[in-house]
Amino acid sequence: MRSMRLALAGGAVALVAAVSATEPPLATALPAAAVLPGQALDFPRDYGSHPQFGIEWWYVTGWLETREHERLGFQVTFFRRRQQLSDPNPSSFAPHQLLIAHCAISDPGRGHLWQDQRVRRAGLGLAEARADDTSVWIDDWKLERSGASYRADVAAEDFALHLQLEVTQPTLLNGLAGYSQKGPSAQSASFYYSQPHLHVSGSIARAARRDVVVGEAWLDHEWSSQYLDPAADGWDWVGLNLDDGSAVMAFRIRGHQGQAVWAGATLRDAHGQVQDFGPDQVAFIPGRRWHSSRSGVSYPVTWQLRLGARQFDIEPLLDDQEDDMRLSSGAIYWEGAVRVQEQARAVGAGYLELTGYQRPLSLR
């Protein structure tokens, strides 16, 4: 369900969407490929980029612990957005694909995020997303898969992440074998798999401070050409690594009145049994709200998530995990590290995403 994050983190993408909404599609533009059920994902090919689809991302979120037992959250994200260029501009700068990267560290000691982002057109080997396997980079920011591990390297102006992410479990296909429906209409859908329980090791830097870290992360890879229902304002999403080795992905899409327009979830238990949940089996119940004095937006930061008979209580690592991209994209959302309890017992940790609380998102 990361599809809509793209619009938030990547301002250019939101802009593309806005522009393409106002201009009639041009006859010469090749239509983007459609997401259809029943197509089997093919790895490692499908770890790579799918340039024929309108939108795609690799989204890593997770928890880190320093040697001083400081607990932190982190996110490293690469988006790809296909441009519907009407003309065959032979320039190697022609922006057929845009790449957007976003990274952040949730630091309770700081009280708010360390964050940075980059937007580039793909090309000249400086910003690329390879089609044969996960390998995507913008200048020296890079996410790459090799063998059974991923490597993420991001050096922003005042912080950095250099992480090795070992795969410990099989790839988790969401929805119907990787086909994930996003709304009442079957056209709103994405191909979507996750890599839960990635074992993290590496180092981070915050200003002048450097720390060796270990931790656990979650990777989402999702691609689509049409994903958001017109009736939707935004969404809520969680990806949870539970201590017993099980994993939970759940989302709901909110309508204009805050009601659920659609919802879905995947639960894989400790034995590898995967259970798929439909809209009527998933409920997001908001709890305490946190008010951002920077943006004036109010977010529900504690939640109760019901998946069938199970009930999880979700608490943030810190309240202020607001991603402020107003300088570049104008979008503001909340994306942060959360702790999970089940029946008043700590059972794991993960990430929560809340979008469309500032104003409705206008995605096609």
Next chain:
Amino acid sequence: MNRSDRARGAWIAWRALTRSQLRGHPLQLLATVLAIALGVALGTAVYLVNSAALTEFDQAARRLVGSADIVIRGPPEGFDEALFASLARHRAVSAASPVLDLQVTLPGQRPPLQVLGLDPFRAAALQPALLGEIGADVTGLFARDTIMLSRSAAQVLELRRGDALTVIVGGAPKSLRVIGILSDAVYPEPLGIMDIATAQWSLARIGRLNRIDLRLRPGAPADAVRAALAAELPPGVVAVTPAIERGRALTATRAYRVNLNTLALVALLTGAFLVFSTQSLAVLRRRSVLGLLRALGVTRPQLQGALLGEGAAIGAAGSLLGALLGALVAALILRHLGSGFGNRAMIAGGAVLVLPSLAIAAFVLIGTAVACLGAWIPAREAARRAPALAMKAGDAEPSLRRLPTTLPGLLLIAAGAILAWLPPIGGLPLAGYLAIAALLAGAVLLIPTLMRWITGTATRSGHATLDIAVAQLQGSASISTVSLAAIVVSFSLMVAMAIMVHSFRNSFDLWLVKLLPADLQLRLSAFSDTGALALDQQTRIAELPGVARAQFRRVRQIWLSADRAPLALIARDIDPAHAGDSLPLLRAAQQSLPDGTQPAWISESLQDLYGFQPGDRLLLPLDGRLLPLFVAGIWRDYVRPDGAIVVARAAYIAATGDQSANEGSLWRRPQVSAPALEAAVRASLALGDALELIGGEQLRERSLRLFDQAFAITYALEAIAVAIGLVGVGVAASSSALARRAQFGMLRHIGMLRRQILGMLAIEGVIMSTLSAIYGLLLGAALSLILVYVINRQSFRWSIDLAIPWRQLAALSTALITAAALTALWSGRAAMSQDAVRAVREDW
């Protein structure tokens, strides 16, 4: 006497002195004040315009290259974009922004439009304000043939959002769609912004960039990185820092600024001289008042202070007036001409005049100090004189006689002669200016000696009026120096300027004739980068029935050095054996053409700037390769101060494959009229009014008219110089007449008629002014040699041939002699208005 009494005494002395002075000679006072005002105004205006231009340059640089530490620049044709990819990966580079920075040709013979083709995402790291401004339209720029305009560009071009902008790319018009107008806050200058991919495609530069802005990682040493990068860049591509670009902008106007500042200095010194002579006269005229004041107990320092105070007051009044005038002139220049001092960059026009109060105060102070300097000697003399003696008349002479002048005068002239041979200092003809100053000072110091020598050789004619006049001149050689110096200096400067301007105009005209032999000149908008005629268009023109002969040229910009502006490469038809037929050739190489090289003819600027000599080999960076050239000759070029190099077009095409042309010359068949040929040429191309067509003769006339306009200011300055000189003559004549009132009275007593005395004065005036004119002509001719061969050559890096405007000089001399004689006569009449008896009595 206690302190307050002394102060009161000084005040009384001051008031008494000043009143009589103001009442007596307001015109002289006014001229003095104006001379100082002129100097201060000129200096202030030059300073203000220049600092406004610099501020404007800095701000524009910040806007146009953002916070770049290093800027990579190449010719308008660009370099391979792969350079961008490799520099973006460079270890020391934290952000790289690829740019196409072009002067896009516009139809209608408008000045070209500067267009920046940018990758907004990468440019944002260096110019955050830009992306903020483009905002939601960033993807709109990705569409074909789209452009955003700065508000001022939209205004000049009369376009609005959604309109079409026609530009010339190659030999054809192309329509761009204006999708947005940027606010003045981002780019106040006329400018277009395109996406880099759109720009590459729409402006026919696929695969090419001509600028890369680099920001370095914190701590990376910009100069060391620049040097390292420069070594790896392809030929013809340079790495510059903002400081280098700033220095280059400064250099472009430096020669003009120095020349104008020199003029300001001359005006100030003239002012000081006028203060000196008017104060000398004032002291003389009021000698009895001064003596009385001393007798009444005013101390020497008080008297000297009061007289110095007068000079300071004159200086302050002139300086304040000058500063005001200078600020006004600067504001007018900036409003109407921009800040470029006649550079082509002056279209920017965004320069804002900020009055730096400290600098203006400094100018006022300088003007005042100079006036005090002029007042110092007369004040000291007046204070020194014994009160009793001072109350008597007729002792003006001794004070000046004491100064030895012959030896210093000769030494100064010798020094001037030596200084004239020195090379430029820091690219400026400072030694030349010093030579002029030394020659002027030396010549002035020799005046008393020469006067004594000339009048000493005069024999008695037996004609009383004439003999008395000569005897008078013999007797007052030193005081005549003051009046002669004023007129000699101003007249010789005028003569020198007249010779220089005439020589320049003459050479310029000959040059035009040589370079514009054809009936019709054609050009595809000047100083722009995108327009050029394709080969088939050239063929079409050449094959028109009315065309007897057609010649096309390709003019390009080439970067030879990071420190210097790009030079012009002119690829044209030229016969190496007879290069002098079509080029104003100055020198040719003696050696024959070495194997593997192409002959090239360089302009004098290139010789001066890069040290190339005939017979040298040089490697010309062209499209990423080096073309081996042989300097076959040096030619004179009056339009490209940054240098130009001519190569044969066939060699150029062989080296580059570029057959396009942006200039041409056409010779018409006799049976076709010029307008008919013009119409036929226009009709043969679908370019409308983008093509500039002008008759050779018409172009020559226009160029000469522009030349005359540019030098109109020098004629104005000459007139002012002569006026100042005449004021000097008037002052001297007045003082001499004053000093001689007793003499006049005595002459009347012994039976000389008033008419005869006036005749005597007129003869004196004619003799003096004739001598001044001859002396001034000689001195002026010497100075003009320095102006022509040293100052002009070193300032503008082009030579001119000496040509003497005989008729103009003769007319000027006659006018001078007449005016000076009349001035002397008029001053004498004024002095003689008192009756003879009183005049004689005054002495006893």
